[in-house]
Amino acid sequence: xxxxxxxxxxxxxxxxxxxxxxxxxxxxxxxxxxxxxxxxxxxxxxxxxxxxxxxxxxxxxxxxxxxxxxxxxxxxxxxxxxxxxxxxxxxxxxxxxxxxx
Numbered sequence: 438x439x440x441x442x443x444x445x446x447x448x449x450x451x452x453x454x455x456x457x458x459x460x461x462x463x464x465x466x467x468x469x470x471x472x473x474x475x476x477x478x479x480x481x482x483x484x485x486x487x488x489x490x491x492x493x494x495x496x497x498x499x500x501x502x503x504x505x506x507x508x509x510x511x512x513x514x515x516x517x518x519x520x521x522x523x524x525x526x527x528x529x530x531x532x533x534x535x536x537x538x
Contacts, residue, residue, distance in 0.1 A: 438500045440466040440473065450474075464509075473501055475509055482510050482533040492526045502531070511535075 444451060447465045454463040454476065462477040470490050476483040486493055486501055506512065516534040523530040 438468045438471075438497060440468050440501065440504055443467045443472075468497070468501075471497060471501075475505060477509070480535055480537065482515065482535065484529075484531040484533075486529040486531075488527055493529055498529060 442464060443466060444464045450465065451463045454460045454474075458476075459478045459480070460476045461479065462475075464475045466473040466475065471486065471488045471493065473487075474483075474485040476485075482505075484501065484505060486498065510533065514536045516536060519534045521532045
C-alpha cells in the first residue's frame with residue numbers, strides 16, 4: 438500500500454478543520470479508495486481512515502498506523518497506552534493523546 442499526500446486537493450476540508458477545531462495540522466492521504474486524514478492538535482493526534490466501497494482490512498490499518506508512526510507522530514510525547522479507537526465497517530478513527538507539557 439502506498440499513501441499519497443492529496444492535501445492540496447482537499448483545501449475546503451483542511452480549511453474547515455483548521456478554522457473550526459483545535460487542529461494545528463491537517464493532511465489528507467490516499468491509497469486508492471482508502472483515504473486517511475491525519476490531524477495534530479495540542480492534546481492529541483488523530484487518524485481517520487475511510488473507504489466508501491468496502492470494509493477496511495486489518496492489514497491496511499496496521500500499514501497506515503506504521504506509516505504515521507514513522508513520519509508524523511512524535512513517539513516521545515504520544516500516549517500509546519491511551520489510544521482510543523472507533524471502528525465501523527467503512528470508517529476507523531484513532532485518537533492518540535499527547536503528554537501535556
